[in-house]
Amino acid sequence: xxxxxPREIRKVFNTIAKSFSRTRRRPWRYPLEIVNNHLEGPLxxxxxxxxxxxxxMAMMGFECIGLDISPELLKMAKELxxxxxxxxxxxxxxxxxxxxxxxxxxxxGIIFIATLHHISPRKLRIHCLKEVRRVLKxxxxxxxxxxxxxxxxxxxxxxxFKLKNPRAEFGDVLIPWKLKSQKVLRFYHLYTQRELxxxxxxxxxxxxxSYRDYENHVVVVSRSS
Amino acid sequence: xxxxxxxxxxCPMCRHHPLELHVFVEKEEIEExxxxxxxxxxxxxVIEAIPHMLPDELRNKKEDLEFLRKWKDKIPKVVLxxxxxxxxxxxxxx
Numbered sequence: 001x002x003x004x005x006p007r008e009i010r011k012v013f014n015t016i017a018k019s020f021s022r023t024r025r026r027p028w029r030y031p032l033e034i035v036n037n038h039l040e041g042p043l044x045x046x047x048x049x050x051x052x053x054x055x056x057m058a059m060m061g062f063e064c065i066g067l068d069i070s071p072e073l074l075k076m077a078k079e080l081x082x083x084x085x086x087x088x089x090x091x092x093x094x095x096x097x098x099x100x101x102x103x104x105x106x107x108x109g110i111i112f113i114a115t116l117h118h119i120s121p122r123k124l125r126i127h128c129l130k131e132v133r134r135v136l137k138x139x140x141x142x143x144x145x146x147x148x149x150x151x152x153x154x155x156x157x158x159x160x161f162k163l164k165n166p167r168a169e170f171g172d173v174l175i176p177w178k179l180k181s182q183k184v185l186r187f188y189h190l191y192t193q194r195e196l197x198x199x200x201x202x203x204x205x206x207x208x209x210s211y212r213d214y215e216n217h218v219v220v221v222s223r224s225s
Numbered sequence: 226x227x228x229x230x231x232x233x234x235x236c237p238m239c240r241h242h243p244l245e246l247h248v249f250v251e252k253e254e255i256e257e258x259x260x261x262x263x264x265x266x267x268x269x270x271v272i273e274a275i276p277h278m279l280p281d282e283l284r285n286k287k288e289d290l291e292f293l294r295k296w297k298d299k300i301p302k303v304v305l306x307x308x309x310x311x312x313x314x315x316x317x318x319x
Contacts, residue, residue: 006283042233065230069283074275087253091230094277099237101269101278106233 003174004120004187006096010069012186013049016177017072021050031057033209033220034109034141041108041137046097047115051077051090057111058086065107066092067100097128102135110135110142114216117146117188121169122199125189129203136223141208144200145216149190154215158190171195193217226255226276236262237278249299259292259300267309268300281310290316 002008013020031053034043041063045054048066050073057064058081068074074092081090095101097115110132119125132142149158149171157173165172171192174185196217197207206224210217228246235242241264250257258271260278269278270292289311297305297313305313 010283063229065233071275071277075273078274088227091227092275093230093234094275094279095237096280096283099278099280101235101237101276102233103235103240103242 003185004118004172006069006098009118009187012177012184013068013070014072016179016184016186017050017070017076019179020177021073021076024050024052027052027056028113028145028216030113030143030145030218031060031111033143033218034111035060035062036108036140039108039137039140041106044102044107044110044135046100046110046112046132047118048077048092049073051080051092053111053113054090054092055081055084055086058090059084061089062108063089066090067095067097068092069094069096098124098131100131100135104134105137106135108137108140110140112142112144114145114147116144116199117191118186120172120187120189122189126199126202129200129205133204133223138223141220141222142205143218143220144196145213145218146191146196147188148192148212148215148217150192150212151215154190191217226258226271226274228255230276231260234260234276234278236265236267237280238262238267239265241265247299247301249296257296259296259304261301261304261308265309266304266307268304284310286311286315 043057043062043064045066048054048068051066054064054066081087161173162170171190173188177184200221205221209220234244241262245261248258254274256274260269
């Protein structure tokens with residue numbers, strides 16, 4: 001499905017970068033789930049977007065590397081950390097989440113916030129979680145969040161999409177982003193709590209914590225030995 | 226891009242670590258450079274201080290060739306001649 005290809009996702013986020021970034025100012029508190037002082041090394045923010053969480057982690061005193069597929073969003077992230085003068089402890093990389101450009105066990109913690117749901121199909125999402133596992137240090141944690149399909153309007157969208165596209169996975173939807181001159185469609189695979197836990201489990205991650213927070217499903221995971 | 230990033234960067238295609246860094250412009254941080262995987266000879270550009278570590282399928286041939294042309298005097302010969310996914314042969318074809 002071309003609307004879920006990495007090339008398409010990159011194009012979509014480059015197009016909407018400016019107005020998208022304006023609606024993504026306040027960070028979630030999920031990064032607090034993974035910070036630790038007993039390990040060395042940097043933290044990673046996979047799918048960092050405009051860098052709001054990279055900034056938060058750097059302000060807590062950790063080296064943090066933000067990764068995103070959209071060069072436009074990365075430029076904004078770089079501006080953001082410069083404005084706060086914590087440029088020294090952050091760095092940004094343009095890359096594809098399916099091919100993480102990091103060595104094994106590089107990070108003392110990883111946040112993977114509202115990013116996994118842009119990947120299709122399920123096999124690839126599990127592959128991405130395996131990549132997260134690969135670059136995570138033993139005894140460190142990652143926090144993974146996705147949007148939910150368990151609310152009436154989202155469920156309706158999922159049903160309609162599945163009726164129109166019988167070969168799609170249930171949960172796949174296209175969500176419009178309105179710009180002045182055009183409407184841009186973003187691909188999402190909306191989750192249930194159980195499904196997110198199962199994907200992590202299949203990727204060899206053990207689940208330390210699992211909860212729903214507003215419209216997000218959240219899991220805190222570590223490498224299972 | 227900061228120098229310390231090299232401590233954790235690996236080739237996204239063959240996962241080799243460490244990678245080689247050749248810097249062209251450095252101010253407060255590394256602005257323009259090339260990162261080379263010594264194992265598979267893939268190269269990745271650093272442009273406006275951001276390393277572009279994309280897999281082959283997402284690379285933009287036109288932009289990559291422009292980068293090669295711009296820095297051809299400073300890029301190691303082996304990368305120019307045998308680098309992947311694009312090298313000087315692609316430049317000659319154009």
